[in-house]
Amino acid sequence: MEAAHEEINKANEDDVEKGVVNSTPPIRRRIWLLRLLPAVVLQAFTLTFLAEWGDRSQFATIILAAREDPYGVTIGGTIGHALCTALAVIGGQLIAQKISVKNVTLLGGLVFLLFSFTALLHSPDSE
Incomplete structure (x- = not known):
């Protein structure tokens, strides 16, 4: 990607030297949002x-x-969700250091399959 950026910028510089006015802004200015916010x-x-x-x-x-108060609920909900997400990210990173991502994915899939089989065997009305 860097090579493509360099080629485009070099082409723009060559056009300026030749006196050709290019109305299209360089690619670096066109994708400012993607540069500001990583994928x-x-x-x-x-x-x-x-x-x-x-x-x-x-x-x-x-x-x-x-x-x-809706403003208090917004602030509290935002802080609560941010803390919950931070704990999930930190926990996920710690787990990923000990166990491979493939094993975590397989375990997660097995757990969801277990949930689905349990849901098939037990009706919502039974206790």
């Missing part, structure tokens, strides 16, 4: 936003905001 930030935002949208904790937060 992992956009991926984490999208994953978190989609995972949280419409879950039970969001509905509980909506009800709490209807009864209490």
Whole structure:
């Protein structure tokens, strides 16, 4: 990618030396958002936003905001979610140092399969 940036910038410099005016800004200026926010930030935002949208904790937060101060609920919810996410990231990093990602993925898949089989065997009405 760096080589491509260098070639584009060199081509732009050559055009300026030849007197050719290029109205297209250099690629570095066009992708300022991607340079400002690394791809992992956009991926984490999208994953978190989609995972949280419409879950039970969001509905509980909506009800709490209807009864209490919405600004306080916003601040408390943001801090709570940030701490929970930070603990998940730190815990995940510690686990990844001890166990391979492949093993964690397999274990997670097996746990979800176990949950699905349990859900098939037990009806919601039985206790």
